[in-house]
Structures are given as structure tokens and as C-alpha cells.
Amino acid sequence: xxDRKLKQLFAAARKETASVPSEDFAVSVxxxxxxxxxxxxxxxxxxxxxxxxxxxxxALAASAVIVLCLAADWGLTVAGVPGLxxxxxxxxxxxxxxxTGL
Amino acid sequence: MSDDAELLERIRGGATDDFAEIVRRHQSRxxxxxxxxxxxxxxxxxxxxxxxxxxxxxxGQFDGRAPFEHWLSRIAARVALDHLRREKRRQxxxxxxxxxxxxLDWLRSDDEKDELNALGAAxxxxxxxRELSPADRVVITMQELESRSVKEIAGAIGASGVxxxxxxxxxxxxxRRALEKIAKEKL
Numbered sequence: 001x002x003d004r005k006l007k008q009l010f011a012a013a014r015k016e017t018a019s020v021p022s023e024d025f026a027v028s029v030x031x032x033x034x035x036x037x038x039x040x041x042x043x044x045x046x047x048x049x050x051x052x053x054x055x056x057x058x059a060l061a062a063s064a065v066i067v068l069c070l071a072a073d074w075g076l077t078v079a080g081v082p083g084l085x086x087x088x089x090x091x092x093x094x095x096x097x098x099x100t101g102l
Numbered sequence: 103m104s105d106d107a108e109l110l111e112r113i114r115g116g117a118t119d120d121f122a123e124i125v126r127r128h129q130s131r132x133x134x135x136x137x138x139x140x141x142x143x144x145x146x147x148x149x150x151x152x153x154x155x156x157x158x159x160x161x162g163q164f165d166g167r168a169p170f171e172h173w174l175s176r177i178a179a180r181v182a183l184d185h186l187r188r189e190k191r192r193q194x195x196x197x198x199x200x201x202x203x204x205x206l207d208w209l210r211s212d213d214e215k216d217e218l219n220a221l222g223a224a225x226x227x228x229x230x231x232r233e234l235s236p237a238d239r240v241v242i243t244m245q246e247l248e249s250r251s252v253k254e255i256a257g258a259i260g261a262s263g264v265x266x267x268x269x270x271x272x273x274x275x276x277x278r279r280a281l282e283k284i285a286k287e288k289l
Contacts, residue, residue, distance in 0.1 A: 001278045006274070012217070014220075016220040016223070018134040018137035019133060019137055019143040021129045021147065025129055025147065025151075026122040026129065028151060029121070029151055029154045030119065030125075033155060034118070
């Protein structure tokens with residue numbers, strides 16, 4: 001069976017006419033559709049589902065905040081301005097560790 | 103007369119009866135697709151009904167980016183694939199279709215001028231395609247008989263374009279071998 005003969009076979013088969021739908025085919029489809037059960041109402045969303053849904057976004061936002069803080073700290077250090085860690089130490093020294101502190 | 107998009111909008115709004123108009127518009131195409139996989143007219147009608155009911159159920163997923171006809175054709179191809187899988191499982195219970203002498207003579211003839219009629223060609227292909235897997239059969243049918251693009255076939259069977267090309271090449275080789283086997287066996 002060569003390629004040419006196979007193509008000839010496909011070409012001949014392509015000409016075959018399909019069976020014709022009966023006159024009331026559309027009506028019978030409608031009847032079948034009406035027998036279909038109504039679509040189920042969506043289930044209530046639980047807290048767990050919400051967490052599942054939001055987890056990737058929350059993780060991404062947290063990573064972005066961490067990266068921003070690190071970048072700001074590095075930027076301040078390079079510019080000669082006291083870094084964030086210096087500010088935190090200063091705050092602890094001035095407020096938290098004094099007898100009148102928090 | 104309103105186009106498909108308007109009709110579908112009305113149907114989504116609750117006008118169920120308008121779906122009958124959608125069926126009337128597209129039934130010929132759906133029957134033509136399914137007839138390539140099933141020759142029994144009653145079964146084709148059942149499969150066509152299954153196609154439209156599935157389309158009805160999934161109407162909310164139709165986004166209107168492609169024509170409705172393409173979306174419906176894809177559903178019909180999937181219904182055909184499921185049907186072939188079911189039939190494959192009980193293939194031993196079904197007798198082989200009879201082949202006419204014309205088809206056999208044509209198959210054995212070396213004369214390239216010999217022509218085969220459409221019915222004979224379809225019966226011969228039906229018999230040979232029983233050697234193929236359901237997915238192979240859908241690929242070959244869509245490519246060779248319906249002239250569909252690789253992208254359309256990939257969408258219908260849920261495979262990549264490369265997988266469709268490879269499958270089509272292997273299926274054609276299998277089909278050729280099956281036809282040669284028929285020519286020898288029916289002597």
C-alpha cells in the first residue's frame with residue numbers, strides 16, 4: 001500500500017455523505033436537557049479554602065517586604081545614614097532598656 | 103436572525119428553548135463528524151444528542167473567543183473518542199463489517215487509475231481503523247478526512263502538537279499495514 005493509494009482512499013472516503021438528523025432531533029435534545037438535574041449550588045467557602053487560596057499571595061507579599069527592608073538597610077548603610085539595625089539598637093537603648101522605659 | 107453569540111446570551115439568561123435553534127444550526131456538522139466514527143445511524147443520533155447535552159452543561163465555559171462551531175466540534179470529537187474506547191472494550195462481541203467486492207478489488211489492484219466509490223472507501227477504512235487505538239483513529243480521521251489543523255486535533259484529544267504529529271505518523275503506518283493485511287486475508 002503506497003502513499004498515493006492511501007491518499008486516494010482518504011479522498012474517496014471524504015466524499016461519503018453523513019446520516020441526516022431526524023426532523024425532531026432538536027426537540028429530543030431539548031427534552032434530554034430538561035431531564036438534566038439543576039446545577040448544584042456552589043459549596044460555602046471555608047476558612048481553610050480561603051487560606052489555601054491566599055497562601056501563595058501572602059507568602060509572596062511577605063518575601064517582598066523582607067527584600068524591601070534588606071534593600072533599604074543596605075541603601076542606608078551605603079549612603080552613610082545609620083541603618084535600620086542601628087536605629088533599632090538606638091531605640092532599645094533609649095527606651096526599652098532605661099528604668100523608665102516600657 | 104440573531105447570530106450564535108446573541109442566541110447563547112439569551113440561553114444563558116434562561117431562554118432554554120432557544121437552544122433548539124442552536125441544535126438546528128449545528129446538527130449537520132455534528133452528525134458529519136460523528137458519522138466518521140460510527141456508521142450506525144441510530145448510534146450517531148445518540149452520540150449527537152450526547153454532544154449537545156454536554157455542550158449545554160458546559161455552556162458557562164464557552165468564552166466566545168473561538169467560534170461556537172469550533173468549540174462544539176471539539177466536544178463532538180471527544181464524544182467520538184469516548185465512544186471508540188467503549189467500543190474497543192467490547193470489540194470481540196461485534197462482528198467485522200462486510201466488505202464489498204469492489205473495495206477488495208480496488209485494494210488489490212495495482213492500477214492507479216482504478217477508482218473506489220465513497221461507500222466502499224468508508225467501509226474499507228472502518229475495517230482497517232479497527233487495528234488502531236481510539237486516539238490514533240481520531241487523529242487520522244480529523245487530519246485526513248476532516249482536514250483539521252494539528253492545533254485543533256491537539257485541543258480535541260488533549261495532547262501537544264508534537265505528540266499529535268508523532269501519533270499521526272505512526273497511525274498512518276499502522277493503517278497501511280492493516281490494509282495490506284486485509285488484502286491478503288480476504289483472498
